[in-house]
Amino acid sequence: MAGTTARFTDPGVKLHHFADEVLVRCPECGGCALVLARLGDECEHRWIGDQEHTRRRLRCGCGHTVDAFPGSRAFGGPADPYFRLPLWLDADCRGRRLWAYNPAHLDLLEGYVGAGLRERATAPASMTLLARLPAWVKSAKHRDDVLRTIRRLRATVPPGLSAAG
Numbered sequence: 001m002a003g004t005t006a007r008f009t010d011p012g013v014k015l016h017h018f019a020d021e022v023l024v025r026c027p028e029c030g031g032c033a034l035v036l037a038r039l040g041d042e043c044e045h046r047w048i049g050d051q052e053h054t055r056r057r058l059r060c061g062c063g064h065t066v067d068a069f070p071g072s073r074a075f076g077g078p079a080d081p082y083f084r085l086p087l088w089l090d091a092d093c094r095g096r097r098l099w100a101y102n103p104a105h106l107d108l109l110e111g112y113v114g115a116g117l118r119e120r121a122t123a124p125a126s127m128t129l130l131a132r133l134p135a136w137v138k139s140a141k142h143r144d145d146v147l148r149t150i151r152r153l154r155a156t157v158p159p160g161l162s163a164a165g
């Protein structure tokens with residue numbers, strides 16, 4: 001666990017960096033499902049109107065699977081950017097919502113919030129994910145609450161959940 005003297009440098013990533021694999025609430029069973037944005041060999045593009053759409057997949061351990069070509073991606077807010085399903089990693093934190101796309105996203109938030117010394121990305125950092133975090137997440141006053149919520153969320157991820165298999 002990062003102490004208050006730990007140094008943390010913004011790696012400069014944006015939200016879409018975490019959008020290849022998003023944990024969502026399955027519309028069939030209510031469990032934890034995956035939205036996969038990169039399908040490797042099965043990747044397929046279609047032109048719908050004048051927009052190119054890419055195949056995305058919803059997959060759940062209950063057997064529910066959906067392949068679709070959703071429209072323009074909408075990043076931001078507690079929903080996956082493709083199917084607009086509610087995120088699995090979404091919790092109340094003292095009356096505010098703390099959410100993440102996947103465990104790697106949680107790790108970044110935890111490293112940042114837990115660090116006492118935060119450094120900006122060396123690259124032009126105007127709109128990195130961390131630069132865009134709301135002030136209450138960054139506030140030292142809320143650090144313990146935010147870290148506790150992050151750990152609580154991580155504990156809800158089913159073991160072995162990943163894109164493989």
Ligand SMILES: [Zn+2]
Nearest residue numbers: 026029060062
């Ligand atoms: Zn399901």
